[in-house]
Amino acid sequence: KQRGKANWIRYAPGMEKPAQAHAQLGGDLRRALDAGEFRLVYQPLVDLRDGRVVGVEALVRWVHPERGTVPPIDFIPAAERTGLIVPLGRWVLRETCRQAAAWLAEFGPDALRKASPNVSVRQLHDPDFVADVRAALADTGLPANRLVLELTESAVLRGHQVLKVLHEVHDMGVRLALDDFGTGESSLSLLRAFPAAIVKLDKSFVDNIEVDEPGSAAAGARQAVARAVVQLADALGLDTVAEGIENQEQADRLLRLGYTVGQGYHLGRPVSAEDFTALLAAQVRHPSAVMTVDKDLP
Numbered sequence: 055k056q057r058g059k060a061n062w063i064r065y066a067p068g069m070e071k072p073a074q075a076h077a078q079l080g081g082d083l084r085r086a087l088d089a090g091e092f093r094l095v096y097q098p099l100v101d102l103r104d105g106r107v108v109g110v111e112a113l114v115r116w117v118h119p120e121r122g123t124v125p126p127i128d129f130i131p132a133a134e135r136t137g138l139i140v141p142l143g144r145w146v147l148r149e150t151c152r153q154a155a156a157w158l159a160e161f162g163p164d165a166l167r168k169a170s171p172n173v174s175v176r177q178l179h180d181p182d183f184v185a186d187v188r189a190a191l192a193d194t195g196l197p198a199n200r201l202v203l204e205l206t207e208s209a210v211l212r213g214h215q216v217l218k219v220l221h222e223v224h225d226m227g228v229r230l231a232l233d234d235f236g237t238g239e240s241s242l243s244l245l246r247a248f249p250a251a252i253v254k255l256d257k258s259f260v261d262n263i264e265v266d267e268p269g270s271a272a273a274g275a276r277q278a279v280a281r282a283v284v285q286l287a288d289a290l291g292l293d294t295v296a297e298g299i300e301n302q303e304q305a306d307r308l309l310r311l312g313y314t315v316g317q318g319y320h321l322g323r324p325v326s327a328e329d330f331t332a333l334l335a336a337q338v339r340h341p342s343a344v345m346t347v348d349k350d351l352p
């Protein structure tokens with residue numbers, strides 16, 4: 055806290071031996087969950103045509119009493135290895151539903167179309183997963199069609215049991231998004247079997263997409279992938295989101311390629327629930343105003 059909100063501190067700065075640090079991290083995560091040290095921050099999904107917030111992604115943070123805010127890259131892999139991702143993911147799902155239902159109650163059905171937590175494949179193997187989703191919706195009152203679960207492409211997603219779970223969730227009315235799309239190995243075969251509603255074009259295809267270097271195969275290839283993904287999505291009846299938009303030129307380029315929804319620091323950083331509430335309140339007060347971006351937010 056003393057270092058200020060914007061300072062993220064690397065966990066396990068290499069002072070302990072790796073195995074010891076690993077075991078300790080697993081124990082710390084359990085304690086942290088019981089102590090309520092996890093928080094969600096919220097990043098807007100924005101309509102690129104008019105700047106309006108159309109959705110929100112919930113991203114987990116660990117607010118460690120001594121180490122400050124720990125980003126997911128420093129604890130999600132350990133949570134997946136130790137299995138703690140199951141109770142942690144259950145908490146993320148429930149908290150996202152609770153917060154989204156509260157925003158809908160406060161600002162009305164048009165303020166926010168959908169809310170998205172991230173879900174690890176490990177959670178899909180948990181026998182209680184489908185019941186947890188159903189209970190989270192029932193207990194918070196969030197309509198199923200407002201919930202979008204973000205899953206990364208992965209070979210594991212093709213397992214028969216996992217597909218069955220995804221179809222059960224889909225049949226409830228919950229939508230599924232394929233996160234980091236384009237970075238996995240089997241996008242096309244996966245898309246056929248998977249009840250996806252949304253594909254999220256990975257940031258790596260958005261980086262430098264605005265750069266036109268004559269004769270540069272790399273720049274041309276990124277644009278070609280971005281175009282191919284949106285055409286594929288259109289053909290399959292899927293919605294798209296372009297991730298990691300960091301400047302207006304990228305937003306303009308993606309809009310011209312056919313993307314209507316984007317996410318990224320240029321459109322809005324992940325912020326606390328309080329700050330996101332203020333963003334929605336401002337949008338409700340000024341329905342026609344283009345969202346202003348405060349680049350100094352943490």
Ligand code: C2E
Pocket residue numbers: 097112113114125126127130143146171172173174204233234297298299300317318319320324
């Ligand atoms: P993701 O789901 O692809 O989330 C997007 C990540 O990109 C977030 O990082 C977000 O802060 C960051 N981001 C958004 N816009 C920009 C941008 O314009 N530029 C740059 N450089 N980055 C941007 P974050 O919050 O550190 O999360 C990283 C990853 O950790 C997520 O990637 C997701 O895979 C995972 N994660 C986060 N929260 C959860 C969770 O609750 N459960 C699980 N299982 N995974 C989570």
Ligand code: MG
Pocket residue numbers: 111172204233
């Ligand atoms: Mg995500």
Ligand code: MG
Pocket residue numbers: 233234254297
């Ligand atoms: Mg993503």
Ligand code: MG
Pocket residue numbers: 233234256257297
């Ligand atoms: Mg990504």
